[in-house]
Amino acid sequence: MFKFIVRRLLAMIPVILAVTFVVFTIMYFTPGDPTNTILGNEWTEDASAKLKTELGLDQSFLVQFFNYTKNLIQGDFGMSYITRAPVSEQLLARFPNTLKVVAGAMLFCVGLGVPIGVFSGVKPYSLFSNFTMVVGLLGVSLPIFWLGLLLILLFSVQLGWLPSSGIDGFASLILPSVALGANYMANIMRTTRSSMLEVIRQDYIRTAKAKGVNARNVVLNHALQNAMMPTVTVIGMNIGALLGGVVLTETVFSIPGTGRLLVEAINKRDTPTVLGCLVIMAVCVAVSNLVVDIVYAYMDPRIKAQYGGGKG
Amino acid sequence: MDEAVKKYTTRKEFFKQYKKKSRLQETWNRFLRNKMAVIGLFIFIFIVLVAITAPIIANYDTEAIKINVPNRLKAPSTEHIFGTDEMGRDIMARIVHGARISLVVGFASVALALFIGGALGAIAGYYGGKIDDVIMRCMDVFLCLPDVLLALAIVAAFGTNLVNMTIAIGLSFTPKFSRVVRSAVMTVRGIEYVEAARAIGSTNTHIITNHVLINCFGPIVVQVTLYVASAILTISALSFIGLGIQAPIPEWGNMLASGRAYMRDHAYIVMAPGLAIFVTILSLNLLGDGLRDALDPRLK
């Protein structure tokens, strides 16, 4: 099992490297001269040339990339063109907020989506099941940012129950998490439901019933673990989408996180910060994919055994 | 002997035609039985019609763009069905014209993704082996970046105009599309009649175009529908955060963004644009789901 994790960690590195390369390449071709942004009113030919040398912008593409990566490994994300402060500072301050929102959304998705999916999968022709299917369909189509605005209108403006912005305290996390998670909760709900339906039809469920296992345990002990496997995959695939959506959520709820930092940096043409945000997000996605792979391997004895977890 | 061969060829053709038509018929019938899918289809056709006839419904310059301050922030009435926005413009007019942009960008970007991603995926799936590996590795790298972020990066680099947006969104869908096409191709590749076609000496290109692509048609159509929904969502999302279509061009996303400041006292200002996005995406999702169920009822 350990070998499996190590192997996957190592496989992650070239992927992250490649992503960094892609992002770096895209940003490299940004038209315009960054020295304009940095020097602003103090721009002169000389100052510009000096700055370019200082920042290494006069070197070839590959050299620049190499330097960037080298620094990246050591945790140095470069200097922001705007604030002249290390990008890593900003990231460190903002990233935890993003994580909070994403974690909240995850909790909402899985905590609500899975049980509802299981229930409606076990009783597929009931009113509850039909209701969840409708809700699921609607949920998948709701744009995050609109949902966010609607939630603010209802819970903040009309009812005054929950705050509409900022990130202090538990209450302020509720609306953003729901807005961000709604799409994916609907997705997870539908996937769990259909994989549950699929599993319940299997022969081994019939064997369990024929043994006299009671209905509740048939679902919990026999069906659930088998049904969860496609769900876990979907949860994994959705994490990337969550990180994309968090940008929108932070904008709607004015949360000082990495997403908003990214948008601001793009507007101000602050390339190092843009790069930094994108790289961090890509790393997140890669790490979460790894975690999902590990969980999946743990759940399926065939895969677990392949990597030295079981006998044989 | 030649007579026999000729007869067989024409008979084969006859049956091939028959089989294809009846399968299409069957699929279409199944689709029609799915009420939700048909509703989705109708709603979407309605939206397309609205977009096409937009200039007839509301004049672009006078109603959608022109600032008319005395008229601002009026609640919905018979004169202005959805009310007016913060610049005094009729919201309905803006929505109707916004539909054009969303649909055009939606379709164009997916077409781009289909073209590039489809070609890559088909090649990877058909030839397999090293070519498959290389192409898929490249695509995997892109999968690590969520769509929105990749589009953002491209927009950040190259600026926000209609063409760039389309390219950005199209490129961000390409990896996913290549995967879909690749797996469809690989499934079909294994089927016996491809072997048979090879046995009678068809060239690879011939096989790809005549046999493989025709059978991939189904899953690809489903994905196209769902991705158009996604593309429309992405363009409005990008416009919402200010990195998409810029004001004063009416786009549902940027309408939400500019209306946001006034929504506390004028809630209607964020209703219509959001509803427009929601209904469009919903209809496409219904359509895509319906197509998927019609094409392979077992998957239900």
Add this chain to the structure above:
Amino acid sequence: MESKKMNEQENTLEIRNLVIHYISDEEVVKAVNGVDIIIKAGKTLGLVGETGAGKTTTALSILNLVPEPQGKILSGEILLEGRSVLTMSELELEEIRGDKVAMIFQDPMTSLNPVHTVGAQIAESIEIHRKVSKEEALKQAKEMLELVGIPGERSNEYPYQFSGGMKQRVVIAIALTCSPDLLIADEPTTALDVTIQAQVLKLINELRRKYHMSMLMITHDLGIVAEVCDEVSIAYAGRIVEHGTLEDIFDNLRHPYTKGLFDALPDIEIRRSELKPIKGLMPDPTNLPSGCPFHPRCDYVMEVCSQSLPENKWLSETHCVQCHLYKDTNESRL
């Protein structure tokens, strides 16, 4: 069907006039259309018929496991050791399933839960029906594995690590671990290689004798019937068209379908050049023929056959048949 005078306690299983249909929006599948079965204590009944004759549905109904909501038991009585199964509560059913009556299914490859060890799956049955600790249950499970010929150390392994034949042995172990009074075996060897078939059959037979179980052996293989069964019921289109002891059926068959089944067997002594299959196809359970369901394929068909269902006629104390040929006589008309 008029049952013969029998002390009900001696019958492990009694099924009377069972009718089960699967009802969906598009069609009605008439799976079981009036089945009577009696299995005496310690005896084995072979239920013979081709696929689609309603055998598995009948078997599932004994445990009240017919898939809902499509499957509906429209009428009939099922008595397990005198107790009516169809009126039992869910709790009572869970008690007898696995304990008083156990079932072995057809396909061993899919009958076991892939994420639990084989030992745990056997032990689960023990834990439910006998109040013992988990450790004790696992220990007994190991012993059970040994009994079916699998080394006890393998009880911690997962189903994917076993071959088809061994998986079926595990399934047998699960079924027998609580010494049920009735074992229902639904084509237990059909999915296995021929060489393994003999082994598994032998195992089932030994254990049955050891535990004094009654058995319902569902099969389409007359060879298996000859080896393990005491009595035979021939099923066709959801009805029992002939029933009797081994001698009755093998030496004195009466029903044309039974004759067809036996004729279809390749006979190594009579080296005919052609096989003799029964003409026609199994009837579509959503669209059964009128009158006697076998009449379209019958070599002895008469006009009355397409008009009315034949009644059940007892030819002797043990032998009965449903066929218009025997309305007025007991002698063979074939």
